[in-house]
Amino acid sequence: MNGTPNPQATGLSPAARLLGYAGLLPQIICLTMVASGHEWRYSALAGGFAYAAAIFSFLGGVWWGQAVQSGRASAGAYLVAVMPSLLAVALFLPWTFGWEWPGPALLYLGALILLSPAIDRALEYASSDFLRLRTHLSVGLGGLTIALGLLAGQIV
Numbered sequence: 001m002n003g004t005p006n007p008q009a010t011g012l013s014p015a016a017r018l019l020g021y022a023g024l025l026p027q028i029i030c031l032t033m034v035a036s037g038h039e040w041r042y043s044a045l046a047g048g049f050a051y052a053a054a055i056f057s058f059l060g061g062v063w064w065g066q067a068v069q070s071g072r073a074s075a076g077a078y079l080v081a082v083m084p085s086l087l088a089v090a091l092f093l094p095w096t097f098g099w100e101w102p103g104p105a106l107l108y109l110g111a112l113i114l115l116s117p118a119i120d121r122a123l124e125y126a127s128s129d130f131l132r133l134r135t136h137l138s139v140g141l142g143g144l145t146i147a148l149g150l151l152a153g154q155i156v
Contacts, residue, residue, distance in 0.1 A: 027141055046102065080123070106152055
């Protein structure tokens, strides 16, 4: 061979990896806006929450798809797969009622994203290379979301 990695050998193409890591950019932009005191910093908090909630919900869709494809999923796997969307909506409710938001919601959402690869491991549907990328992205997005939550108190 020519020394370059075969994307089929790892199961993930370079494009999949690159686009996965590029998915951290919206949260990086939101965090930069908040940390720099940008005039749209409150909007950046809301945008950061919305983006993290959308990605968390997407993870549930990934788990659902993996469960369907496996052909061996229990009802528990499908229950786990719908939880991210339900939790994301529940974390949005404080804002709709005018309660303390977005700091606590961002902290909880970031922690849930950070811990989400444990679900992948428990479900045992993900390949090792996919799980490695998922872990990197979850640590990145979870950490950035928690950082937003920590800065929220300075803005709200």
